[in-house]
Amino acid sequence: MAGHIVELDEAALGQLIDGNLPWDDVHHIQSSYKDPKRFDTYVKVLQSRMAWKNPIVLPLSPYLSIVKSDSGIYVVKCVCGQDFGDYRRNWKLSALINVRDTEEKLQELWPGPRCPDPEKNEVREFYCPGCGLQLEVDAVPPGYPILANFTPNLEAFYRDWLGRALP
Numbered sequence: 001m002a003g004h005i006v007e008l009d010e011a012a013l014g015q016l017i018d019g020n021l022p023w024d025d026v027h028h029i030q031s032s033y034k035d036p037k038r039f040d041t042y043v044k045v046l047q048s049r050m051a052w053k054n055p056i057v058l059p060l061s062p063y064l065s066i067v068k069s070d071s072g073i074y075v076v077k078c079v080c081g082q083d084f085g086d087y088r089r090n091w092k093l094s095a096l097i098n099v100r101d102t103e104e105k106l107q108e109l110w111p112g113p114r115c116p117d118p119e120k121n122e123v124r125e126f127y128c129p130g131c132g133l134q135l136e137v138d139a140v141p142p143g144y145p146i147l148a149n150f151t152p153n154l155e156a157f158y159r160d161w162l163g164r165a166l167p
Contacts, residue, residue, distance in 0.1 A: 007035040013045045039162065052081045055167060058152060063133050064091065066154065068167060074154060082130030090148040095126040095135060101142060118142075 054067040066087045076084040076091040084091035101122040126136040158166040
């Protein structure tokens with residue numbers, strides 16, 4: 001129904017996060033108008049799953065969030081509690097990195113004739129040094145710098161999108 005706002009409670013959002021909703025429900029949620037409380041409910045669900053208590057300010061990925069540290073600065077943190085430092089610094093530089101830059105290493109991912117040429121491509125896998133989770137994968141030309149995906153403007157997001165001050 002056009003214009004219909006879909007409100008999700010914590011249980012439904014938890015099922016969505018865990019991939020436990022039928023595709024028709026997921027599609028309906030994705031294509032419907034979002035309720036204004038969705039962000040706060042999402043953060044509340046994520047926060048309830050963490051062993052650490054630093055408040056989540058902005059989720060970045062399934063395993064990384066920007067949180068307010070005990071010292072009051074905003075840092076990137078893994079679900080395991082690993083602190084990657086100030087959110088304005090590229091967290092990837094604090095990760096463990098596996099580089100697939102030889103034909104043998106690339107063949108592990110793409111066996112056969114479709115394997116990328118290691119002279120033109122390398123795959124960088126970024127892992128959490130605290131728990132070993134794979135956090136990100138970049139496929140880039142050899143020698144390409146390690147770039148951050150984005151650096152959010154937290155103040156503007158809270159002020160302009162959420163209509164309140166950054167916690």
